[in-house]
Amino acid sequence: MSSYAENKKVDVQTGKEQAMASKRKAKLKKILSYTAFVGPALLFFLIIQIAPFFMGVYYSFTSWNGVSAAVEWVGFDNYIKIFTDDQNFYNSFLFTTKFMFAAVIISNVTGFGLALILNTALKTRNILRTVFFIPNVIGGLLLGFIWQFIFVKGFASIGDLTGLPFFQQPWLGTEDTAFWGIVIVFAWQISGYMMVIYIAALQGVDNSLLEAAKIDGASYLKVLTRIIIPLILPAFTICFFLTISMAFKIFDLNISLTGGGPFNSTESVAINIYQEAFTNNRYGLGTAKSILFFIVVVIFTTCQVMFTKKKEVEA
Amino acid sequence: MITGKYTKSTFIIEMIAIGLGLLFLVPFYFVVVNSIKPFSEILIDAAALPKEILFSNYMKVWDILNFPKAFLNSLVITVFSIAGIVFISSMAAWKMVRTPNKLSKFLFIFFVSAMVIPFQTVMIPLMKLGGMLGIMNSIHGIILMYFGFGVSLSLFLFHGFVKTIPKEIEESASIDGASEFGIFWRIVFPLLKPIAVTVIILNTLWIWNDYLLPLLVLQDPELRTIPLATSSFFAQYTKQWDMGLAALVMGIAPIIVFFLFLQKHIIKGIAAGSIK
Numbered sequence: 001m002s003s004y005a006e007n008k009k010v011d012v013q014t015g016k017e018q019a020m021a022s023k024r025k026a027k028l029k030k031i032l033s034y035t036a037f038v039g040p041a042l043l044f045f046l047i048i049q050i051a052p053f054f055m056g057v058y059y060s061f062t063s064w065n066g067v068s069a070a071v072e073w074v075g076f077d078n079y080i081k082i083f084t085d086d087q088n089f090y091n092s093f094l095f096t097t098k099f100m101f102a103a104v105i106i107s108n109v110t111g112f113g114l115a116l117i118l119n120t121a122l123k124t125r126n127i128l129r130t131v132f133f134i135p136n137v138i139g140g141l142l143l144g145f146i147w148q149f150i151f152v153k154g155f156a157s158i159g160d161l162t163g164l165p166f167f168q169q170p171w172l173g174t175e176d177t178a179f180w181g182i183v184i185v186f187a188w189q190i191s192g193y194m195m196v197i198y199i200a201a202l203q204g205v206d207n208s209l210l211e212a213a214k215i216d217g218a219s220y221l222k223v224l225t226r227i228i229i230p231l232i233l234p235a236f237t238i239c240f241f242l243t244i245s246m247a248f249k250i251f252d253l254n255i256s257l258t259g260g261g262p263f264n265s266t267e268s269v270a271i272n273i274y275q276e277a278f279t280n281n282r283y284g285l286g287t288a289k290s291i292l293f294f295i296v297v298v299i300f301t302t303c304q305v306m307f308t309k310k311k312e313v314e315a
Numbered sequence: 316m317i318t319g320k321y322t323k324s325t326f327i328i329e330m331i332a333i334g335l336g337l338l339f340l341v342p343f344y345f346v347v348v349n350s351i352k353p354f355s356e357i358l359i360d361a362a363a364l365p366k367e368i369l370f371s372n373y374m375k376v377w378d379i380l381n382f383p384k385a386f387l388n389s390l391v392i393t394v395f396s397i398a399g400i401v402f403i404s405s406m407a408a409w410k411m412v413r414t415p416n417k418l419s420k421f422l423f424i425f426f427v428s429a430m431v432i433p434f435q436t437v438m439i440p441l442m443k444l445g446g447m448l449g450i451m452n453s454i455h456g457i458i459l460m461y462f463g464f465g466v467s468l469s470l471f472l473f474h475g476f477v478k479t480i481p482k483e484i485e486e487s488a489s490i491d492g493a494s495e496f497g498i499f500w501r502i503v504f505p506l507l508k509p510i511a512v513t514v515i516i517l518n519t520l521w522i523w524n525d526y527l528l529p530l531l532v533l534q535d536p537e538l539r540t541i542p543l544a545t546s547s548f549f550a551q552y553t554k555q556w557d558m559g560l561a562a563l564v565m566g567i568a569p570i571i572v573f574f575l576f577l578q579k580h581i582i583k584g585i586a587a588g589s590i591k
C-alpha cells in the first residue's frame with residue numbers, strides 16, 4: 001500500500017519534472033529564436049555604431065595620434081584646448097550654426113511654397129514635382145562640383161549677358177558670397193525633399209474646412225495661417241528636424257563647393273573634425289571635438305522637437 | 316486638398332510654377348551643354364549652345380575615371396549593403412514586435428536613439444576598430460559597415476509597419492507546423508513589401524551617394540566608388556572644366572536614370588519614410 005502511494009508520488013514527480021523540462025525546452029527555444037532573429041542586427045549595430053562611440057568617449061581624454069601604440073591619458077586637456085585655444089574650431093562652429101539657421105529657413109520656406117503651388121490643380125504638377133525633386137537624388141559631393149562651375153563660369157556668363165551685378169560677383173571668392181553660395185546649393189538640393197513631405201501633409205487637410213472658411217469670407221492668407229499651417233504642424237516638426245540635422249552635419253557639399261575657403265571662412269564643424277583627425281593626425285583632439293559635436297546635435301534636435309511638439313499641442 | 320476648377324488664376328500659378336521649374340533645371344543645362352564643348356568655347360561663353368557636339372571629353376574621362384570599374388564598385392556596394400540591411404532589420408523588427416517584453420522595448424529605443432549620433436562622432440574610432448577586424452580597404456568590409464549604420468532607420472520603419480499586420484495568419488501557420496523562418500519568409504516578408512520598397516529607396520540614395528565612409532575605408536584606387544573617383548579626378552584636374560563636366564554628367568547619370576524610372580515609388584516612399 002505504502003509502496004503504491006510511493007510509486008504514485010514518484011509518478012507525479014516525474015510528470016512534473018517532465019512538464020518543467022519541456023517548459024524549459026520551450027523557453028530555450030524561444031531564446032534561441034529571438035537571438036537568431038534579433039542577433040545579427042544587434043551585433044552589427046553594436047560593433048559598427050555603439051563600440052566606436054564609447055571608444056570615442058575614451059579617446060577624447062587621451063593624446064592618441066592614430067599611429068603609436070601608446071595612448072596617454074590626458075584628462076580634460078583636449079576639451080580645455082578646444083575651448084581656450086582653438087580659434088579655427090570656434091569659427092567653424094559659428095559658421096555652421098549661422099549656416100544652419102539660414103539653410104533651414106530658406107529650404108523650408110521654398111519647400112513649403114512649392115508644395116502650396118503644386119497642391120493646386122495644375123496640369124503640370126506631376127512633372128514639376130519630379131523636376132523639383134531631382135537635385136535631391138544627386139549626392140552632395142557631385143552637386144558641389146556642379147555648382148562650383150555654375151558660380152564660377154555660369155554666373156559670369158549670365159552676368160555678361162544681362163549686366164546684372166548679382167551675377168558678376170566673385171561668388172566663391174569672398175566670405176559673404178561663399179556663405180550664401182552654400183546656402184543656395186543646399187536649398188536647391190533639399191527644397192524638393194521638403195516639398196514632398198509638405199505635399200503629403202497638405203493632401204491630408206480636409207477640404208470642407210477650407211470651403212467653409214472661404215464661404216465665411218476668409219482671405220487666403222487667413223486660411224493659410226489659421227487653418228492649413230496649424231493642421232500640418234507635424235510636417236513642420238519633421239522637416240525642421242531633417243533640415244537641422246542635415247545642415248549641421250554638412251560635409252560633402254561643403255568640401256566640393258568651397259573646400260572651406262576662402263580663408264577657412266566656410267569650414268564646417270564636420271570638415272574641421274575630419275582634418276583634425278586625418279590631416280593633422282591628432283586623433284585624441286579630433287574625437288574630443290566629435291563628442292562635443294554629438295552633444296550639440298542632440299541639444300539642437302531635442303530643443304527643436306520639444307518646441308514644435310509644444311506648438312502642435314497648443315494648436 | 317486640391318481645388319478642382321482651372322481658372323485664370325490657376326493658369327497664372329501654372330506659369331509661375333513652370334518658370335520656377337525651369338530655374339531649377341538651369342544648372343543641368345549648364346553642365347550638359349558645356350560638357351560637349353571644347354575648353355576654349357567654355358571660356359568664351361558658358362551660356363551658349365555648342366557649335367558642334369564633341370564626345371572626346373567623355374572618351375578621355377571614361378578612361379581617367381576608370382568609369383566601368385567605379386560604377387561596378389558603387390553598384391556592388393549599394394546592392395549588397397541594402398540586401399543585408401533589409402534582411403537583418405526586417406527579421407529583427409518582426410521578432411521584436413511579436414515578442415512584446417521589456418527587452419524588445421529597450422532594444423527598440425536603443426536602436427532608434429542611435430540615429431542622432433553623427434557619423435563624425437564614430438568615424439575616428441571606427442577606423443581603428445576596422446583595422447583590428449581586418450575590414451579596411453575592402454568592398455566586403457565597407458558593406459559590413461553599412462549594415463551597422465543602416466540598421467537603425469530601417470529597423471524603425473519595419474517595426475512601425477509590422478505593428479499594422481494582424482498576427483492571426485502567422486498563428487494559424489504555426490499551428491500547421493511551419494518553422495519560424497518559414498513563417499517569416501513565406502508569410503510575413505511578402506506582406507512587408509511596401510515598407511521594404513521605402514527602405515530600399517532611402518538606403519539607395521544614401522549609400523550610392525555616400526562620400527565620407529568610402530573615402531575613409533577604400534584607399535585602393537581599384538576600389539573607388541563614383542563619388543570617390545570624381546573627387547580624385549577633380550583633385551588632379553582642377554579647373555579643366557571640359558573634362559570635369561563630362562565626369563559630372565557621367566557621375567550623376569546612373570542615379571538620375573534610376574530616379575526617373577522609379578520616380579512614383581521614390582516620391583511616395585520618401586514621403587512615407589519621413590512621416591513615420
